[in-house]
Amino acid sequence: MKMRKAPALDGMPDFHDSLEWLRHRHHLSRESTAQQAGFSSSYLHRLIRNRTYPGPRVFTKLVDSFDLDSSQRRHLHDMWQPSLELPPAEELRQRLTGLGIQTHLDQLDTRYTLAVYLDPLRTVLHGNQTFHRMVPGLAEADNNYFQWMFSPAARDHIHDWDNEARYTVTILRATLGRYRDLPRARTLFQRLRTTPEFPSIWESTPMQVTYDRPRPTPIHVRTPGTDKPLSLSLEISDYGECPDVLLAYGTPALAAENTTLEHDRTG
Template sequence: MQEAPILDGMPDFHDTLEFLRLRDRRSRADVATAARISTSHLDKIVGNRITPGRNSFDKLTHAFDLDLDQRQHLQELWQPSRGLPHAEELRQRLTSHGVQADLDDLDARDVLAVYFDPFRTVLHGNRIFRRTVPGLAEADNNFSLWMFSPAARDCIDNWESEIPYTVAILRGTLGRYRDHPRARSLFRKLRATPEFPRLWDTTPMQVAYECRRLAPINLHAPWTNQPRSLSLAIGEYGESPDVLIAYGVFDTLAIAC
């Protein structure tokens, strides 16, 4: 049986199907039988890169052992790639909605707050956010790129456990927007970093979606030189479907104990 391929490129529906089959050491005939479709149909889907209809897609999805995030990822790869406005357009929308007053209020309450697009390009952030992520401008104001920078490695105590989670989030995001020029540009820049290619290539089906985050981030706060634990809540910004907002609350005792 052929070895499962390394999925080192942008997420792709057909490549992922073939990876899942070879990962499980199954023949196409076996997968087709489990999915209750013909082997010739599966050959056309994978070999000729034909997009299956909804009925065949649902059957194929259930032919593999996938968790909820993996099922969502495969469905998004099956669907057409999504579009996304430019970051500057999203920034202007937020400015017109008056988000700066909310950011200033959260600053006064010691709450980190940041608005970002699905690629984690920062659109607006309060002062607490900016001082928590030193060197963000050198990473194109993109939090995903910043996570693979020396600044992030110095700042985040549990960096080694955070970057696999970052890669898992990126897999879902890049899959959803895989044909977008900004997605492809971000992927090229990430592959030029020392750590991203190793993690991307060795965790082919580890995918996560941002709003389900539970674990805190452990930081060396640059402005106090004290360890702090940052708990994040991430959700969609109601006024714009292309914007996410994250709120962060610090808890020093969580690390001190």
């Protein structure tokens, strides 16, 4: 039996589309997939046609039918689970303000340490001056780091932007898998689709996801007054005092960075 062409994963992350893509990726028919997983092919047909979700036992057997790494298994599990909710960004900002986080941000500025509070969709809630110097033009990107990464300012500012953009897309895919039905997650995705480079990167990296914290490699940033890009290692963690908030730190800047930042402040 000749199999149909695999569906392009060009939209929001979706459990059923991902199953079909994986099946084609492994050159499996629905019949052979069902047989390998230990249930009837008619059940798999109904699952895909009616866009229903299997129980835990069948889900596990399906996942085991494909050669997935731990991140891909987690991503498929996220899409199998109900989409998560998320408070509005302004509500999260107000919670953080009530917790007095500005003092903490100001203290880190004195040590030239980048710090920023974000929601899971990477909307910037509060950031210190060091952070905002590293991401010029953030306001024009709706104060969203994902959108900023695909802005002209980021392409000018990030060294080796192509690789950084691909890495960012893998983080975005994991995030959208968890919040796929959230209206503002869908709005974010649609806005990104209008940028020149995003669609091709998104479509060329199907099922590539990243959950790693901290980042495996530094991000390299161009700054005025220096010939060599500055290396910035980031560590991202959940902010325990406020659910649905992430806290990202940049390692203390090197002496060369200190000089540049001080020049920016006084110049």
